[in-house]
Amino acid sequence: MKRSASSYIKLSLASALVLVSCCLCSWRLMKIQVVESETYSQTKTSTQTYSQTIQATRGEIVDSSGKPIIENKVGYSLIIEPDTFPEDNTEGNQVLLSLTKILDENQVTYTTSLPISETQPYAFTEDEDAVAKLKKTLNMNVYATAENCMDQIQKEYEIDDSYTPEQQRLLAGIRYEMQLRGFSLSNRFTLAEDVPLDTVTEIKERGVTLPGVDIVEEAIRSVAQGDVVPHEIGTVGPIYAEEYEELKSKGYDLDDVVGKSGIEKAMEDTLCGSDGIKEIKVENGQVVSSEITTPMEAGSTVQLTVNSDFQRELQGILSDFIKNFDSLRDEKTKDLKTVQCGAIVVLDAKNGGVLGMVTNPTYDLSDYKTNYEEILNEENKPLFNRATYGLYRPGSTFKTITAVAGLNEGIVNGGTTYYCGHVYHFKDHNYNCTGSHGDISITRALQVSCNIYFYKLSEELTIDRISDYATRFGLGQKTGLETGDAAGHLSNQETFKELGADWTVGQVLQSAIGQGEWAVTPLQMANVACTIANDGTRYVPHLVDSIWDYNHNTCLEKVQPEVAEQITPLNDSVFQLVENGMIAASRNNFPSKYSLSDFGFDVAIKTGTPQNSSRVQDSFFIGYAPANDPEIAFAGVIEGGEYSKYMIRSIIQAYQKTVKNENVTVDTIAATTTTTDSAQNSTQTTTTVTTAN
Structure with a gap:
């Protein structure tokens, strides 16, 4: 078949078009494979980098001997x-x-x-x-x-x-x-x-x-010893939304835990450690590298001043006294209600460290999470720490402060006497004493707790100087304990005004013997005893002894004692005369089983039975031992009771047994009938009086 010229032209054009297309495709393919190969290789590979937080292990809390109180263990969490x-x-x-x-x-x-x-x-x-x-x-x-x-x-x-x-x-x-x-x-x-x-x-x-x-x-977080100062150890918990704004600037994530109370909160910066960061590189859905760019640093271990064995002994002493108080009842105490609450604080007299601090009723930290509602609603509020937040009138234990004030201001000395005829007439009112002591000096007045001596001394001191010395001894203010405590208040015109009560001149007398409107904690009064033991040096009580690395191998920091106040004595006899009176008080006809006279050293104490409107009275004591070279200072209170001083012997024995590792048996109050001579004990406790306003 003969083809026309137009057909050849069309065929030629088509062939040319195919040839050009092939050349263009070849050129484009060469460019992709050779010239732009690296670019396309990168485009094809999908790469992502993720940052993962490595949560820091929280530091542990141990007692003074290194025994764990709070520790960590590996476990499973449900999220x-x-x-x-x-x-x-x-x-x-x-x-x-x-x-x-x-x-x-x-x-x-x-x-x-x-x-x-x-x-x-x-x-x-x-x-x-x-x-x-x-x-x-x-x-x-x-x-x-x-x-x-x-x-x-x-x-x-x-x-x-x-x-x-x-x-x-x-x-x-x-x-x-x-x-x-x-x-x-x-x-x-x-x-x-x-x-x-x-x-x-x-x-x-x-x-x-x-x-x-x-x-x-x-x-x-695991509780190793839940019965050791549970109120002071505290708890950790999740970060709540309203807390996060403040904490995120410190590097916390929302799913971290943080100290909520006690040492866990007070030492948060020490315990928390530093989170690490792991960077994970993923290419096309496959992990190609995993590298820790910021190592995790475990928190430091906090070592306390508290001896856990001593703490348990103290708790037993307090609990046994309360449980068996009925065995001590006599004519003087037969009408008191059931005793249920109290507290004891023992400080290291050399530096103010807390050796033991107990309150009754108490709880076990191991039960806090699982039985919180039950503990919260239990009778007498075991979650309330009476040692640091319980507020009481100090009663005659306060006479030690009045005595220091009178001696240090030069108003009285060791030879100054006042006459006590049992009744003191002041501003148309009569005020009674515990006895008829005749002409009496300050040391004897402390021994027998003569109200009239301190009534007369208070007239010359005035309430301003009494308040000043109370402040210098640390009353009416927080002690500075790491976990916090109550400040309480003084008994003076300012307090009466705040309470809406009328101040009268007779309140000066009452304040001088620890009545009036004083509000003090057992911790504050233990520190009063510690200050007398140190001739006027008042330390800041503390719970933390030292900071260690996580494994408790290397000590990073030793907490140094901090002096809060220095009461400079007028002369060497100021604190010595007060101590002499307190030593004499320790020999005030104690029943033999509670005697403080057979330790081989002197014990300095002062007791008080302050009035309490809701409970009729409380029973208070303060002291230190050995008197000539004090190692411990202590205070204790029993709400609505009497004879709390009978615990002092056991406290000293417990210290000897657990802290000093001496072969000593701790004598406690047993559930047996004990006959007490109320006449013998009349000079040991203070019969407080009510003043007319």
């Missing part, structure tokens, strides 16, 4: 991951119910802090701070009831009537805790710690039905 936990409330609620069912069946504890009763009708718990936080978190007004708060939580998380009342309360508690801890895409939620391995296995096996639930292995 809820925000990125995989159901956003739908109904689905999320079902996961929580399924999860808590497993925990309950395996008796694994988990804590929530919703301050509302477990059953209907709903009511707030006694924790007022927690209730205030609840209302603030839920944006409720101050008048909102427990029912109002529950309704708000149930509405927000769709916890409707399809759930049983028990399930509603359970879900509300967990949901509120998640809200408090800032559960969000950037912060996971820890529901339970130290989960047993069999429970971990069960949860992992059911992982498909529990979206968002995971198990992580981490260091768990």
Whole structure:
């Protein structure tokens, strides 16, 4: 077939077009493979870098001999991951119910802090701070009831009537805790710690039905000795949302734990350590490198001044005295009510370190998480530390301060006497004494606790100088203890005005013998005794002895004693005369089983029986031993009781046994009938009087 010229032209053009296209494709392919190969290689590879926080191990807390009080152990924690936990409330609620069912069946504890009763009708718990936080978190007004708060939580998380009342309360508690801890895409939620391995296995096996639930292995805070100064050790807890703004600038993450109270809080910067950072490089979904760019630094170990064995002995002494107080009853004490509460503080007289500090009733820190509500609502409030926050009138123990003031101001000396005829007439009122002592000097006045001597001395001192010396001895102010304590208040015109009471001249007399409106703690009064023992040097009481590396191998810092006040004596006899009176008081016809006269050294003490409107009276003592070279200073109080001084012998023996490792038996109050000669003891305790205003 003969082709036309136009056909050849078209064929030629088509061939040329194909040839040009092939050349262009070849050129483009060469450019991609050779010229731009590196660029395209980089484009093809997807690279991401992640930073992972390595949580620092918290430092431990040990006693004066290095025995752990709070330690760490490796355990499993149950967490809820925000990125995989159901956003739908109904689905999320079902996961929580399924999860808590497993925990309950395996008796694994988990804590929530919703301050509302477990059953209907709903009511707030006694924790007022927690209730205030609840209302603030839920944006409720101050008048909102427990029912109002529950309704708000149930509405927000769709916890409707399809759930049983028990399930509603359970879900509300967990949901509120998640809200408090800032559960969000950037912060996971820890529901339970130290989960047993069999429970971990069960949860992992059911992982498909529990979206968002995971198990992580981490260091768990563990209580080794929960009965050793539990009020002072304190607790750790999660960082709540309102705390995070302040803490994030210090490097904390929302899922960290932080000290909430006690030493855990006071020494937070020392205990917390420094988190590490691990950088993980991922290319096309595969981890290609993992490198720790910032090493984790474990927290330091805090060593306390407290001896744990001595602490237990002290707790036993106090508990036994209270439990067996009825065996001490006599005509003088037969009408007193049941004794239940008290406190003892023992300081190292050389530097103010706390060797032991007990309160009754008390609790075990191991039970705090699991039985918090029960402990909180227990009779006589075991969570209240009477040693540092209990406020009492000091009674005649205060006469030691009045005596120092009179001697140091040159108003009296060792030979100065006042006449005591049992009744003292002042400004149209009569004031009684414990006896009729005749002409009496200051040392004898301290021994027999003569009210009239100190009434007369107070007239010359005036309330201003009495208040001044009380302040110099540390009353009316916080002691400076790391974990905090109550300041109390003085008994003077300013205090009476604040209390809305009338000040009369007769109150000067009452204040001089420890009545009036004094409010002191046992810790403050132990420090008064310590100050007398040191001839006017008042130390700041402290609980921390030293800071060590995490493994407790190297001491990083030794805490040095801090002098809070120096009362410079007018002459050498000022504190010696007061000590002589206190030594004499230790020999005041004690029953032989409680005697302080057979130690081989002198003991200096002063007792008091201050009036208390709600309990009729308390029983107070202060002192130190050995008197010639003091090693310990102490104070104790029994609420609504008498004869607290009978514990002093046991306190000294316990110190000898546990701190000095001497072969000594500790004698305590036994549950046997003891006959006490009230006439013999009349000079040991103060019969306080009521003044007319």
